Structures are given as C-alpha cells and as structure tokens.
Ligand SMILES: Nc1ncnc2c1ncn2[C@@H]1O[C@H](COP(=O)(O)OP(=O)(O)OP(=O)(O)O)[C@@H](O)[C@H]1O
C-alpha cells in the first residue's frame with residue numbers, strides 16, 4: 001500500500017498547457033476520484049501518474065520516492081483502461097500471466113495467484129477464452145483481474161465502467177467498492193459519472209481546464225462547494241442559481257435581497273463585500289420546498305415524474321427556471337401556480353468572482 | 368422488382384470481375400501456353416490456341432543456362448532484402464504509429480517521395496557506389512539496393528497496419544512491465560502478424576520481379592531470374608518459345624508461393640477487427 005504525492009505537476013503539449021500545476025497528496029488505502037468536464041485533463045493526469053505521458057515539470061512521488069523518470073512498469077502501478085485493452089491474441093489466463101511472467105515470477109506461483117484472482121472475480125470458467133469471446137462485463141473483469149494479480153501499490157482506473165450498460169455498471173460499481181475494501185489498495189479513479197464519484201470516493205478531486213477546483217470528501221463537495229463551478233458540477237439534477245443583492249452580514253449570517261424584494265438571511269459569513277454588490281444564490285433542487293401559496297411564486301412549466309421523486313420545473317416571474325425535487329406522489333400539475341420556500345440553511349451564496357461564502361456551521365457529515 | 372434489379376446488378380458485377388481477372392491473367396496464360404509451343408507455332412499467325420504441346424523449349428532453356436544458379440540468386444536476394452527491410456521498417460513504423468511527432472506526416476510523405484524518383488536517375492551514382500564498395504555482381508549488393516527501393520512502401524504498409532492496433536493495448540503491455548522491445552515483439556508483432564506477412568509477401572514479389580537493378584548491377588555471378596529471362600531476348604532475334612519457357616520458369620515459384628499464401632494475404636489486407 002502506498003502514498004502518492006503530486007507536486008505542482010504540469011504538462012504541455014507542443015505549446016498548449018494541459019495540466020497547469022496540480023498538487024495533491026493521496027494517503028495509503030485512499031480511494032481518490034478525479035472528476036471534471038470532458039477535456040479537462042483527467043486522463044492526461046492519470047497517464048502522467050502511470051508513466052504513459054511525460055511530466056513536463058513538477059514532481060511525482062510514490063511512497064516518498066520521486067518517480068518522474070521511472071518506467072511505467074517499474075512504478076508498482078496497475079491500470080485498467082476504458083477500452084479494457086486486453087491482449088487479443090492471448091487467452092484470459094495468459095492475459096493475467098503476462099505481467100507476472102515479465103517480472104520473473106516462477107510458474108507455480110503465477111498459477112496459484114491467477115487461480116486465486118480468477119476465483120475472486122468469477123472468471124474461472126473463462127480462463128481459456130480469448131477476449132473476443134467474452135462479453136463486455138467479463139472483459140472488464142479480466143482487465144481488473146490483470147491489474148490485481150500484479151499486486152500493485154496503486155490501482156489506476158480510467159473510466160472503467162463507461163462502456164457497460166446501466167445495470168451492469170451499477171453492479172460493477174458495488175463490486176469495485178467491495179474489492180477496494182478487501183484489498184485496501186490506494187486507488188485513483190477517473191470518471192465523469194456523478195454516482196460513481198459520490199459513492200466510491202474517499203476523496204474527490206474536481207478538475208477544470210487543467211487546474212484543481214476543489215478537493216474534498218463527497219459530502220464536503222456536496223454541502224460546501226468552494227465555488228460556482230463545483231456547486232454546478234456536483235449534484236444531480238444540478239443546483240439552481242439566481243442573482244440577488246448583498247445587503248450586509250454579521251457573524252451569524254449574511255442577508256441578501258431577492259429579485260421579488262423579499263430578503264433572505266443565510267448562515268454564511270460574508271467576505272467583506274460592499275452592500276449592494278450583486279451575488280449569486282444557489283440552492284439544490286432537493287432543498288427547495290413547494291407550497292401552494294406564499295411568496296416566491298411561479299408557474300409550473302414541466303413535470304418529470306421519476307416514480308420515487310418528481311422534478312418540478314417552475315418558471316419564476318423574472319423568467320428564470322427553478323427546479324424542485326419533491327415527492328413522487330405530488331399532485332401539482334403543469335400551468336398551476338406554486339410558491340417556493342427556500343430554507344436559508346440550505347442556501348449557498350457566491351461572490352461575483354464565483355467563490356462561495358463560507359458556511360458558519362459545517363455540515364455534520366462533511367466535517 | 369427491387370430484388371430483380373439487385374440480382375442483375377450482381378450478375379453485372381460478377382461479369383465485370385471475371386472480365387478484369389481474365390484480362391489481368393491473360394498475358395500469363397498466353398506466356399505459359401507459348402512456352403509449350405515449338406518456335407514455329409509460337410510465331411504462327413493466326414495464333415494457335417490448340418496445338419500439340421512440346422517441352423522442347425524447356426529442354427533448350429535448361430541446356431543453355433543453369434536455371435538453378437539464377438533461381439538461387441533470386442531467392443537469396445529477395446528473401447534477404449525482404450528480411451532486412453522488415454527488420455528496419457518495423458521499428459520505424461512502430462515509432463511513427465505510436466509516438467508521432469509533428470514531423471511524422473512530413474517524414475512519411477518524404478519517405479514515399481523517394482519512390483517517385485525514376486531509378487534511372489540514380490543509376491550512375493548507385494553504380495559507382497556499388498563498384499567502389501566491391502558490391503557489383505554480388506547478391507549482397509543487389510539485395511541492399513532492392514531493400515532500399517522497397518523500404519518506403521514497406522514502412523508505409525506497416526505503418527498502416529500498426530495504426531490499426533489500439534494504442535492502449537501496447538500501453539497495457541508497458542504497464543505490465545514490458546520494455547519497448549518486449550512491447551514490440553510480444554504484443555505488437557503477434558497482433559500485426561497478418562499485416563506483416565502480407566507486407567513481406569509483397570516485398571518478396573517486388574524483389575523477385577525486379578529487373579532494372581538486376582540487369583545493371585549484376586552480370587554472371589549474382590545474376591537473378593530476371594537476368595535469366597533477359598538472356599533469352601537475344602539480339603539475334605526473339606525466340607518466343609524459349610523466352611516464354613524461361614519466363615514461366617522464372618515466375619512459377621513466386622506464383623505458386625503467392626497462391627499458397629493468398630489466404631494470409633487477404634487476411635492481412637482486410638486486417639482490422641482486433642479489438
Ligand atoms: N496527444 C495529445 N496532443 C495534444 N493534445 C492532447 C493530447 N492528448 C490530449 N490532449 C488534450 O488535452 C486535453 C485533456 O485531455 P484528456 O484526455 O486528459 O481529457 P479528459 O478529462 O480525460 O476528457 P474525457 O472526459 O473526454 O476523457 C484535451 O483538451 C485534449 O485535447
């Protein structure tokens with residue numbers, strides 16, 4: 001088991017800087033997930049750690065050793081690729097054996113290891129099959145098995161489940177989590193799937209355009225996003241935003257005036273803004289409450305019934321849409337007028353530069 | 368109705384296909400036919416399709432020249448040139464396919480452009496180089512020149528085949544601890560084998576039939592089969608029977624070899640479904 005440390009890592013392709021100075025430390029046994037929009041550099045960063053891409057500048061340390069110039073195979077890592085990347089000309093057994101053979105492990109030991117892993121992953125019946133004869137899920141398992149047999153210090157995954165259908169993805173997600181608990185290996189996992197990130201991670205790293213936007217536990221990012229980008233990126237359906245005027249604040253909270261003239265006192269500390277500054281209020285759909293009458297009223301434009309929950313899209317007088325997540329059995333219909341209640345403790349405020357006002361009280365689950 | 372049009376299109380395509388095939392094969396067919404005629408039959412007008420076959424041309428050809436000497440030279444030169452060319456082209460194509468730089472495209476085009484130069488344009492320098500290095504009339508000398516003329520095409524073909532191999536498979540090998548050499552020999556080559564085989568076959572055929580350099584750089588010791596054929600188109604008049612017999616003898620081995628390996632060749636040229 002190992003620690004991984006990134007110190008101001010940078011990557012430049014030709015003239016374009018793709019990774020713009022990323023620092024991060026990963027503890028032993030930690031499951032770290034990289035998320036971010038497409039093209040933000042997740043794969044590039046992972047491949048730099050793997051040794052498949054050169055590091056332009058900065059230091060990469062594994063177990064305290066600088067490994068910038070160490071061959072990928074000698075870093076003690078194993079990687080699972082999105083396309084599985086199994087050796088098509090070798091059967092499942094040989095696929096798992098390849099790395100062990102190269103490392104000079106004796107035949108008997110190799111066999112014992114492979115059989116053990118095959119049993120864990122229910123691959124025993126397929127050891128003589130070529131990858132072409134396997135289903136997507138089975139190939140994925142072989143790819144994971146090939147990584148496990150090498151007993152790596154760190155596992156690297158690049159969107160390993162994105163080629164599977166929804167049901168299988170859910171199942172593999174649970175299996176991977178269980179496997180991580182069992183093996184306890186340090187893991188770095190790239191995904192753009194919210195659910196994977198939230199459920200599997202000990203720590204999520206949100207990336208955008210080659211920089212880190214925020215690092216924290218899943219609930220920390222959910223309850224205390226550091227800025228507008230993270231607030232918008234984490235959570236599904238995404239957080240609602242609307243503008244307001246900052247009126248002033250004290251130790252216990254800040255007060256803002258909404259478009260309709262009502263004011264809201266949110267328990268966040270104001271970062272020394274001048275009263276009158278335009279700020280952004282954010283609230284998650286699951287925190288907005290529906291009322292049949294009262295202030296903040298709008299007209300229901302769309303209703304999405306998902307069974308257990310209902311998403312109500314409400315058009316506000318100023319033209320903005322606010323999405324409310326509510327009970328599956330709610331009776332509201334399209335074109336009716338509803339009122340929204342915004343519980344202040346669940347509201348977020350963002351300064352004009354996008355940074356969040358700091359909450360006066362940390363959420364108990366996101367300490 | 369739609370089905371009918373489809374059938375008629377298919378018949379048309381079939382006829383066209385056969386037509387082209389026959390058109391391409393006809394010279395070879397006529398050459399083989401002529402090789403079994405007597406010299407008189409060979410030049411009779413109208414040409415005869417049915418006649419009493421005779422082996423007299425073959426007998427005379429074998430009497431006048433040592434076929435095996437020429438054949439051995441051809442085998443040595445083509446196999447040698449092909450082996451060296453593949454050995455040089457594999458790493459070149461590997462690096463261009465999997466580690467492209469901004470100059471890769473230009474390099475590839477430049478490599479191919481050397482093929483566009485008419486060989487006669489470099490005849491004198493190559494001849495002098497060969498003479499000064501004592502490689503005139505040696506299999507080594509001819510093999511080197513053949514190898515160099517085919518190298519661009521071989522690099523191109525291998526590059527195309529290698530591009531079909533998904534890069535993550537090689538990267539997986541690297542993660543598994545393979546060195547670049549092991550990555551190439553244990554992962555890439557087995558995957559690209561059909562492509563490499565068909566490239567090698569093409570190179571063999573090109574070397575086998577190469578005449579320009581053979582005739583200019585060899586005289587007796589290293590003369591290959593193309594020189595053997597040429598020796599029967601003598602200034603004292605053409606003897607089509609013997610010329611055809613010599614040509615048939617010269618192309619027969621590669622024709623048979625090509626026939627046997629055609630499955631491999633087709634597999635190589637339609638290679639792609641690796642993933
Ligand atoms: N070989 C390369 N040459 C030049 N630019 C590259 C190269 N590889 C990646 N990039 C650029 O680097 C950026 C980051 O790419 P990367 O593959 O890391 O994104 P990603 O976050 O993994 O995206 P996705 O979620 O779509 O997989 C992209 O803008 C891409 O265009």
Ligand SMILES: [Mg+2]
Pocket residue numbers: 042043044
């Ligand atoms: Mg990616």
